[in-house]
Amino acid sequence: MALKDEIYDEATLLGFQHYIVMLGTIVIISTALVPQMGGGNRFKKTMRALIIASTIQIILGFSGLWRNVARLLSPLSAVPLVALAGFGLYEFGFPGVARCVEIGLPQLIILVLLSQYLSHLIHSGKNIFERFAVLISVAFVWIYAHILTVSGAYKELS
Template identity: 55%
Template sequence: MAGGAAPKADEPLPHPAKDQLPSISYCITSPPPWPEAILLGFQHYIVMLGTTVLIPTSLVPQMGGGNEEKAKVIQTLLFVAGLNTLLQSLFGTRLPAVMGGSYTFVPSTISIILAGRFSNYSGDPVEKFKRTMRAIQGSLIVASTLQIVLGFSGLWRNVTRFLSPLSVVPLISLVGFGLYEFGFPGVAKCVEIGLPQLVIIVFISQYLPHVIKRGKNIFDRFAVIFSVVIVWIYAHLLTVGGAYNDAAPKTQASCRTDRAGLIDAAPWIRVPWPFQWGAPSFDAGEAFAMMMASFVALVEVCFFSSFYFSLLLD
């Protein structure tokens, strides 16, 4: 054999993303055009709006707040979620994910709300709301500090080695099952509107693209927008037509489109600021409970991040 090293075989080049995933229209390096991207972003906003509204709707009344406080909490959540989504999509891992409120922290938050030290403010609901919010803020600050320390110190890498779908899925599933009461029972409060919403979104996203071939991508991509518009018009017609005039107050609050009180209570323009409800208060027991929820959130985020990366790199 002649002297010299044998020529190195050419390494196989990765296939284009569309060759690997034929059903994928857009990849990281080929984003959709701006008009479609704006509509898809608005649809993401509608999807996360349900979570953003549901959490304050269930927690703020227990804290003593009314429609005005509920509207401010929702505005704050939306503002912070949008800011976090913008920052994480521009810096760091840049995962294609929308930031929002997490149900993982709801049980710990409820334990703070039910703490006995806030019973002294039962005569002043607004003051009770502010005091409870300050305690929640303090616990979240401590919990976020734990996440920062574990992330920047590199200690979390030692934990992720022991994480697998076999250990993570039961943990996340148990957290989700414990919060079941915040979801479907709300739909059952107004089944004549909640059930059509579920049926229509499944019909538009799963069945209609196979019937109307020409607009297949439109229906399966924008199924949420179509279904929400259709069902909201349907609910508004029932409200205007007087279908709930003689119904019970709870039914009217759940089914009518003019009983939420959030639009009237919310200011047109409002920019949240840090500690808008006062300086945070700290309690060791409450902080420890929130730290446990923070640990569960770390596991959840780590698992889903790995899942997203596996989809992007396969």
């Protein structure tokens, strides 16, 4: 019974981490697409873009079409596809980091250290740092941002 509870706990944390990552991705993509579709702060066009994007994902997932496509993708073809999609989002993501470098840069550094380096140095057998790198790094940076705020680092901004 304890193993079953441990699996559920891990699945819950992984699901929450996925939620955070997907929420950020959805916000960035809709922010990029809506102005190109002629929308600004008009709510209807934003919602239409999100509904269309979600509908395509739902159809691909439930129909099983994505499973067939994924079988044809090798790592040599999938990596450039993912990289090109990610590089297209740099234009929108890095200006946000640049607006608050004292928070954004530590977030990136901690995330890379946890997911790429620390997981290879500490072998716990559970790959905690690989699996939960986003959640752990966000928690560290929230604590860091709280310390900066309490210490008065942002008083000149308000």
